[in-house]
Each structure stands twice: as structure tokens, then as C-alpha cells.
Amino acid sequence: MRTIMLFGALFLILLTSPLQTIAQFQNILISSSNFPNEPSIAFDPKDVGKMVAGANTNNVYISTDTGRTWQVGTLSSTYGVWGDPNIIADTAGDFYFFHLSAPSNSPFSPDWIDRIVCQKMTGVSGVWNNGSYMGLNGSKEQDKEWVTVDRQNNNIYVSWTQFDNYGSADPADSSLILFSRSIDNGGTWSSPVRLSRKAGDCIDSDSTVEGATPCIGANGEVFVAWAGPEGIFVDRSLDHGITWLDQDIFVTSMPGGWDYDVPGINRTNGLPFIASDLSGGPHHGTIYINWTDQRNGSHNTDVFICKSTDGGNTWSAPFKVNTDNIAAHQFYSSIAVDQLTGYIYIVFYDRRHHTDNHTDVFLAYSTDGGQSFENKQISSSPFLPYSQAFFGDYTSIAAHGKVIRPIWGRTDGMYQSIWTADIDTTSLFAAPAFIPEVRVEVDEVYPNPFHESSYISFKLKQTTRVTLTVCDVFGRVVATVISNEDLQPGKYVRQFDPGQSGMPPGVYFFNLHAGDRHVSRKILYANQ
Template sequence: MKFFSITLIFLLLFFNATGQYQNVMISNEDFPEEPSITMNPRNPDQLVAGANLNNYYVSNDGGYSWTRGTLVSQQYNVAGDPCVIVDTAGSFYYFHLSNPQQGSWLDRIVCQKFDFENQTWTDGTFTGLNGEKDQDKEWAVVDSATNTIYVTWTQFDEYGTSDPSKYSNILFSKSTDAGTTWSDAVQINEVSGNCVDSDNTVEGAVPAVGPDGEIYVAWAGPEGIVFDRSTDGGETWLDNDIFISAQPGGWDYNIPGINRCNGLPVTCCD
């Protein structure tokens, strides 16, 4: 019995060790952080990733090797918060914040589309244009049944201010033509947050698509983690946010040695 037990443990350890995937350093240039990565479901060898402030990375061998590039948008500039997604046709999209030549800092959410074959990016389209407010912390998802792109983000009346008359809200927009045009942004949250960019600010809105086309979004803010949904492609949303969980200590917290640490939700649907 002792011999059998020892042999079994050895075999489990052996198979566990051989199942480990080799870590691959994508890049350590330009102090990359806030990474985003996705894979083409039509060709799993194709991966694209992004990292602050304007870095992108491409792999054509399943992630074993990578090529780094600098994302450029002549019209809108590239101001961070990368979100990389891929649609049902295998086209990649890189969402980010703006700092345009003609406009104001954070006045819109920008989407640039990638041609994998030619390794080129479009100059970008945008949603949520509002030069009097600040658009931040976007995230996007594709409906695999319709190829519609959904994006949510935080709009600040004035980023960073503690003025109690200024608010933050969660906005939503969609594209039904592969990112060429976008619907007008609509507010989906019930309870607004402040503009401090901390615990009582509404942030971390990540959309997910359900099996019947439902859109689910959760975010953090003064009410803790809350949730909203749409069953008609984002045309209408619940009147009241659904409470999920309290967040003791808030979502903005300190860890020694780390400049900034946020505990924001990510929405998924199986």
C-alpha cells in the first residue's frame, strides 16, 4: 500500500509538471502595463495584445514569439487604457483614450481596426464625443451571433475633481458595421459616482454577451459592485441597478511597492 501511494503521488506530480506552459515575455520595453490580449477564434495562431500607453504586440505562432509596434492615430492620438478584441470575421480592434489635435484630452473613445495580413491599422473611428466631459476606462465585446460590437466606459463631468456637483456615469455605445460607425452614447447606470477617480467613482464597466444576445454589465462605485442588463441590443436598460456585493474598503486600495492598485469587476457569461 505504501508503494502504491508513493507511486501515485509521483505520477500526479510528474503529469502536473509536464503540463505547465512556458511563460513567454512579450515585451519589457516602454514600461508596459494595463495589458489586454485576444486570440482570433478562426485562427488560434493569431494573437494581438496592447499595453499602455500606445504599445501593440502581434503573434502569428500562437504566442511563442511577438512583434512590438507603436500604435499611431494622426487624428485622435493614443492616450492609453488599451482594450483589444476580435470579431467573428477575425478582424482585431484596439480601443483606447484620446488626445486629439483638434479637440480636447479624453473627449472620446477611439477604435482602431487591424489588418492582420498587411499588419496595418486604420486611423480610427470614435464614440462618445463630448469635449466638455472626460471619457475613460472603456471596455468592449463582440456578439458572436451578430458581430455587433458593444463598448462601455466611464464619463467624468470633470476628471479628478472633488466638486460635489460633478458626477461620473457609465455610458454605452454599439457598432453594427464592424466599427465604422457608432450609436449615440447612452447612460445605463442609476446611481452616479463622484469624479475623484477612487472608491466612490463608478468605474470598471465591462460588457458581456449572453447566449440569447443579452448584454450584461457590472461595475464598481459608491453602492459597491452593481449590475445592469439589456435584452434588446442596448436599446433599453433596467431602471434600477442590481446590487451584487459590497466592497469593503472600496475598489481603490494601496499595496506597498505598487503605484496604483484597483479592484474592479470583470463581467463574463458562459
Template sequence: MITKNLSTILLFSIPIAIGMAVTPVTAQNVMITNNHSPNEPSILMNPLNTDILVAGANLNNVYNSSDGGLTWSEQTMTSSYGVWGDPSFDVDTDGNFYYFHLSNPSSGNWIDRIVCQKSTDNGNNWSSGTFTGLNGTKAQDKQWSVVDRNNNNIYVTWTQFDDYGSSNPNDKSIILFSKSTDRGQTWSAPKKINSVDGNCVDEDDTTEGAVPAVGPNGEIYVAWAGPNGLVFNKSLDQGDTWLSEEIKIDPMPTGWDYGIPGISRANGLPITKCDLSGGPNHGTIYVNWSDQRNGANDTDVFMSKSTDGGNTWSAPTRVNDDPAGKQQFFTWMDIDQTNGNLFFVFYDRREYTDNKTDVYLAYSEDGGTTITNKRISESPFTPNSGVFFGDYTNITVHNNVVRPIWTRLSGSQLSVWTDVTPSPILFAGNGAAQVENVMQYPNPASDLSYVSFKLHEESQVSIDLFDVQGRKVYTVMNNETKGYGKYIIPMNIDEMNLAEGSYFCKLTVNGTSKTLKMIVVE
């Protein structure tokens, strides 16, 4: 019989100092494109197959990948309603993608509706589109959507301006909601869901940033920013009725519109997500934003959460973990719905005294109680206030596959990027000072793999295997309590049904992880 061959022995002693040098982890950045001056990107993966991704950038650029983001195809999106930026995506339970954007029809008004185009072939081809929100000359702006994966209802929220940019006090901005119960073919009449209107100036007192999320029982949750700070509303009946008054999350004391050196326009509008993983934080609602409450030279990324359906909210948690005094901005978040882990992406200047900018990833495995920051950009860039960056970064995560997206500037050339570093490598080295005597042998080997480690105290131990895309393929040990002593854990390669190739074995002891590459051969 041909047997698969993988053998690794890991020797751990916790807590102690490093014994052997470990190869430094480097990010694996991929440029999606530098054509057509792309900015304000969005990205989404298909949870049925995390190798399938779609992405977009202002104004009408669309990209897709079938190999986990290593390579990309690109096209110019067209629609009879016009395509005018603010790209965002959703995906239903059959893997159909939905691309939402603003309009600029040849026979209508600029951004007079929200357009939805659908792809049934992984983003290669798109329908001509349907729309919601058409209301005379009023502007429809900054839409985001969510699919209820229990019934494939699609929910969309956005801002309507009576007259975009107007300083007339009689002109208002409001938050609207619409839904489709037939997979994007038709849309309900838009419904106003806010009680406190904003102005139309497109600054702090405008109501903006409505990103919907679905709760564990089909609830619809959404937060936005405006004249009352950061507020929240919800519907328990698929959007038919909403709270008569918004619940306040945070006063957002300096507002959502602020200045960042080298950025022509910056905002800290909120992102709303809900944990549907079935894990310990199932049902928790998270809202992520940034503001300058600590000073104009100290923009920070924050998170607040609710464990009671949005009725009450925690005090803000600072997501970036650097000392005070530097700029972090343009944040986005996602939740890995296979485990409840939180992920944030943002621009970061902690290492510099000028406008040089990195991209950071932050993540939490305990509902935001502890948050780890990692730089994921391979090199910094310096933005120029004369070159528009848009208003967002974006990130999509599923089954330990993490794909952020961001804009960067080189000279006068804009480009959009992602990172394809497998998550076991991306997160390797956390708590490395508590790991010693790391050994692998033989590698490759045959039949069995052994994980060996030594504990100095009673500890919680997990052992997981991941493929090169970062997807968990097998759990050897799940948070088991082990006492003082040395352990040798056998792993039967045939029983684990591992195909020939490379894998990563991650040992976690009391939250400290170490990951080594392993090879399976036939």
C-alpha cells in the first residue's frame, strides 16, 4: 500500500526563553492591479470555496480570482444604470455574487439609485442589474449589504441626501433600508430607519456608515454615525419594523469626518458585524470605527460590542496596540464565522515620524478581550493629498483564510493589493519568547507524525493542522487540559486523510502558539 508520509516532532517548554532561532515571518503581498487609478477597494470570498474571490475598486473596476488571490482577472463593469463607485459585494448560499454600486445613468441623475448586478459564474460575467432607491433627484450613497444565509434574503442600507453637498438646513440626510427576497431580482420600497436626520454637507452631522448585519435569529442590525454620534437600530421582522429611536453606542466626540496628513479625505465611519459561529461569542454584535478623541495627531481604531442584541454596548476598546501619538485610519473588520475570530485591517503610521504608511492586521480569538496587531504590508508607501484614496479598506475571512485589500500609492501610481499569507504563518511567532527547543524530524517521514511537548504547569493544549491556504483540515487536540510533564502525541496520516503536499501544524498552549511546516509525500 502507498502510504502518506509526514512526521514532525515539536518540543515545547512553556514558559521559557527561545532556544533555537525561528525563520522570520514575511507577508506575501499580491498586487491585484495598478490599472485605471483604482481606490476604495472591496473584497469578498465564497465561503463554499475560499479560493474564489471577487473584488472591486472605484469607479467601475471589478476583479476575480479562482486561486485564493494569487492571480486576478480584471474587467470594466458596465450597466444600463451606469457604474459610479462605492463597490461592495455579497454572496448567497449557492455561491452567486452580488455587486452593489452607485449609479450615473445616461438618462437619469448622478447617483440617483443603488444598483445590484449578479454573477452566477464566480465573477466572470455579471447581469445588467436591478436597482432600489430611485427617488427623483435625491442622491443615494454609500450602500452596504448582507445576505441572511437562512433564507437568502438580501438586506441593503444606505444614505439618502435630499441634495448632496447642500448646506441648506432644510436639506436632510437619512438612512434607508431595502430588501430582496428573490435573490436580487426585485427590491422592496425603501424604508427610512432613523429618527434623527442629518444634514447634507457630507461631514460629521450627516447620517452615514450604515453597514447591515444579520443576527442568529434573523435579526437585522445596523449602526451609523451622525449628529448623535455612533448609533444603532435593529429589526426583528426582516426589516418591516424598526426601533422608533436609535440606541446610542458612543458619542464619537470628534465626529466621523477628520483630517489625516497626506489624505485628501478621511472618515471613521462604522462597520457592523455579528458572530454567527456557534462559538462562545455567538450572537455578539461588534461595531468598528476610528476617530480622533485622543487628538488630531492620534487617530485610533476602536471597537464596541453588545451581548444583548444591541440594547447595551461596551466602552470602546482600542484596536491598535501602539503607544499614543500616531495615526491609524481607514479601518474595516470581518468575523470568521467558522470560529468567531475577529479581524481588522487599517492603515498605520506607528513606525514613522512623517506620512509613511503601513497596512496592519489586528485579530482576536476571544471576542476582543485581547487583540494582536501584525504589519502585513511588505513596505510602506507615502500618500499624497492630491491623489484620492477613497474612504475604505476592506477584508474578508472564512475558515482561517484571511484576505484583506487596500490601496497604495507609488509616485503618482495607485494600485490595489491583497495579502495571501497562510494564516498559520501569518500568526506564527505570537508569544515566541515562550517557546524553545523546536525540532522537526524526519521531514518527510512515513506513516505517523508525532507532536512532542513539555509542560511546566497544568495547561490548555490544542493541536491543529492547516493546508497552505490557511484552512483548518484536522484537529488533533482541542483545548485539552494537560498536567506537568512531557507528551508525545501520535497522528495517523491515513486516518487524517491528508493528500500529498505541504501542511502547517499549530500547537497552542495557554494561548501561546507555534507553527511549523510539514510535508506529506506518497
């Protein structure tokens, strides 16, 4: 019998436009483990080199080198960890990870979100505590929290939606916007206060009040913005969240509603984010609200911003942030204001360069208080989402001084990953608006199945940061062949020995990330 050496060979040729020898922003893979989506990111305000990020459902990531490399972990709590991650840091450099709850001893359904949980870590080298909580109210569900910290006193403010019965179409069931605060570094929380004077329904759509986000004003005011059936509203407190306005302030309508469709995404929303300028610069005290909607047609989602310069009493007309003049989808935006410069940064997904569902990531910035915006593509390649995979409900961004760190998810088929980009103001302002696409040509894995060493062969036509992993069918990394290596142009052959990983026979995937480009191939590791 003829002896045949079995091996899995994955051949990839990465090609790029001859006009581009290197991507303008280094895209950094944070993680592809545990089906991550809905990312959030925060800096230590004393040292922006220290960052913490999180993603659904219980993923947590820590960096001590401004986000160039990341430690990957998971969060646990006896209250359960059930997604909607939102991360902040106080002036002491302590981090807070807020999320939904799913207690194992719940008398209701297994995914009953009965409270909002806050877990704290002292610095980036500490250990996450078990957490404190707010909002526990019988069988009512607590959802979609967002958080801010007042850096004058380290008070923490949280706003969210309470559902009488999530998904119910019963007119007797309603949704409300609630608020709570902590004045002891997340140790305890005040009884929730109702902010929305008008309730919404529980369907989790346009007639639901949802997407509440808080920010701090120039005089210590607390502002909370949310969306509902009549558009975007704001409430305001002048005493650190104790009392609120008798009537909510109307900001703007959202033609088409906040719940809309984007092809290829399993669900999409344009819920608002609020931010303030506390920089001491020419726009100090300005409050900004950013959202997306389809006022220009269901085939043309756009990113908008409006602002208030009088403490939230009145609001400007909506201003379109994305600078294209074609019918294309821009969606899932998130805003940050740099409190040293007052510059505004908005990250969002963008399809202006595609006629199908391929999706890029863009960053818009304004240096003149939101009067004008520049748009720059920050992802080095597009991705093609799969409508049956849960994509997540938001992106996130943090900015401080010259350091800007957007964070986003991408879905290549069913394969999900979380990314950031190494951006500073110098590179951002000088960069061209569009990055030529990096194309990937892939041969089949051959032969397949295999039971001995696999040899992975690929060619790079440009200097590229490469990660090559082997994942199981649940997306868990079982072996890392290449870890965030900056490889020069040329041909590479790397060996993978499944026996060294201790992995059992079964179905696995080679996942290669080159820049922001991802290639995945199914393989079968068989017994001899």
C-alpha cells in the first residue's frame, strides 16, 4: 500500500493596490473567541496606555500598551453575566464593567434579566469583584444600560430600560427609562428614578422607550438621552441625579423610527448616544447627541448629530455626519468627545464603497464643535455579514489627547471577531479618506481530513500583522499558530501539530487574520 502524508494546506495570496504599500491605520484583532459582539472600551484617565474592553456575553479584554496587545478573559458573577457590556474608568484608574444579569436561581425563565450588575476591578492588574446591582424589581426585566462617571466627584450614573414583560404586545405592559447612581465607587446604588414621562410598549421596537445614555454637563448637571415613539428626548438633573425635570425635553424626531432594517444584519437600531465637551476649549459645555435613522429612505441610513449650547434647553437641527451623497447604509454609530481638545469622534459601519452588503468601518471627526466633519475609512478590508448571526447592537469609541481607540465587531459568515485600530490625531488628520481593499485569494484545504501535522502556506504582498488560530465549532481558540506578528512581504509556511494541543478529533477551523482581512476554512482532524 502506498504511504500518503496527510496535511492541511491553506494557501492564501494577499494582494493590494500598487498605490498602497501599508494600511493607513493598523487594525488590531482583540479576540475571536467565544462569539464576541457589542464591544465597549474605556481608558484609565491617568494613563491612556491602560485600557479595558468588553464584549458579549462575558468577554473581557485588558491592554497595558494602548491597545496594541490584549489579554483575553471572561467575567463571572453569582448574579450572572448576560451581555450588554459597558465599561468606564474613574479618576483613580479603577474600571467598572456593567452588564445584564441572569441568575441561576431565577424563579423565571433562564434568560430573565432581573437587574443591572456592576463589577469593579482596581486598576488593570486587579481582580473583578462579584459585583453590586441596581434595578431589581420582581419579574420586570432591566435592559440596555449605559453609564458615565463624573470626574469631579467619581459619582457613577446609570440609565436603562425597564420592561414589564419583554416582547409583550399587551397594552397593559409598558417600558420606562430608569436611572440610578452610586456615590461610593459602585458599592451601593440608589433606588431607581423614573425619567421618561411617557412610557413605551414592550415590543422592543419603535414604540418602546430605549437606548438611554447619560453624560455630565459643564456645571455637574446629569443629562440622559433616549429614543421612543416620538423621537429623541432628554432629561436633566441639577443636583447630581437626585431630582429631574417635570417634563422631558424634546430633541428631534427620528423619521422611520429607531428600529430599522439594514440588509445582512439580523437587527439594527439607531438609538442615541450623548456626550459633552468639558475640555475648557471654545465649545466647552456643548452637549452632543449622535444617532442614525432612515429619514432619507429605507435604502439610505445616515449618521446624524445635534447639539445644545444652552444646557440642554434647545437643540440644533440634525446635521448629517457621513459625507457621501449616495444612497448607502451608515449605521451603528458611537460618539466620544476628547476632554483635552474638545474634538468629536464618531465611529460607524459604512457601505458607501459597495453595491452589496460588504461593510467597512469609518471614523468621522470634527474640530469645530460639530459644524463640519471629515470622514476616514479605518478598517483595512470589508466584511460580509451573515443575517442569521446575531451581530450586536452597538460599537464604542474612546479618545483622550492624541489617542483614539474605536472598537467594533465584524462577522465573516458565522465567524465573529472584535477589532480596534491604532489611531492618533496626526495619522488621522493626514490619512486619505479611503483605503484600497486588500483582496484575498484562497485555495481549498487539502487533503481533508488529516491526522498528522498541517502545513499552512500563505503569501503576503505587503507588511501585514498576522494572526493564525485553530478554533472549534463554538469559536473557541484551541491553538495559536501565529500571534499578532508583523510579517514582511513574502511566502510563509507554518506547521501545526494537533497532537501538541491535546485537541480531540473533530471539526475545526483554520482562521487567518491578515490586517483586517479574515479567511476561515473548515477542516476535519481524524483518528489514524
